[in-house]
Amino acid sequence: MTSWVALLRGVNVGGITVRGADLADLFRGLGFDGVKTVLASGNVLFDADAGTSARSDLKTRIEKALRDRFGYDAWIVLVPRVELDDAIEGFPFDAEDADRQPWVIFCSDSATVGELLEAASSLDEGVDPVAPGRGVVYWNPVKGTTVDTPFAKLLAQKRYKAMTTNRNLRTLRKIAGR
Structure with missing residues (x-):
């Protein structure tokens, strides 16, 4: 099981x-x-x-x-x-930073993870801090910017609809019963 x-x-x-x-x-x-x-x-x-x-x-x-x-x-x-537990434990940014949103982007395949990370490599890390994880991409933007940054606009593209979904780290902790 x-x-x-x-x-x-x-x-x-x-x-x-x-x-x-x-x-x-x-x-x-x-x-x-x-x-x-x-x-x-x-x-x-x-x-x-x-x-x-x-x-x-x-x-x-x-x-x-x-x-x-x-x-x-x-x-x-x-x-x-x-x-899911690995994704929670692996969050590489300061999850308690009150000025930022701790996001985990779950991807259906490793190719999507690679594509997102490749696109993020040319972005401003201060605006769009992104890091790799096992089957996920971590993202830690400033609160209030999660629909406006270049990485947010990338995630919103139609081609990622069937392959990704994101959750706030706090939500993931609730799912995991933490």
């Missing part, structure tokens, strides 16, 4: 409303155990009798079920719980 975290992209914003209870019911209906939703931003913890080699199949199955049940173009990033 593997513990997983499904990070849904774009729910409860832009007119797409998915209640936590309905989301949990969907995951239970797919046969998953230990289902728990956390916050209203589309975070689902669950256990599946499928190891990490089944990630792509699980992702496809969950996205199809979300599309069928809730009628929206669903995209998720699916990570084993251990990878």
Whole structure:
């Protein structure tokens, strides 16, 4: 049995409303155990009798079920719980800096991680501090600038919709029960 975290992209914003209870019911209906939703931003913890080699199949199955049940173009990033814990522990910036937002960008594949890091290498580190992690990109912009910086505009590009989702480090800690 593997513990997983499904990070849904774009729910409860832009007119797409998915209640936590309905989301949990969907995951239970797919046969998953230990289902728990956390916050209203589309975070689902669950256990599946499928190891990490089944990630792509699980992702496809969950996205199809979300599309069928809730009628929206669903995209998720699916990570084993251990990878979520690694992402939290690996945050390389000062997570307690009250002037900055500690973001973790989860990517569906290593090519996307590489592409984001390559693009970030030419950016001003004072404006867009970015660092690599295992399957993630860390980003630590000044509060109030998370939609205006060059890296924010890069992340907002349509081509990253199906491959990335971001969470604040505080949200990740809540998901992990810390």
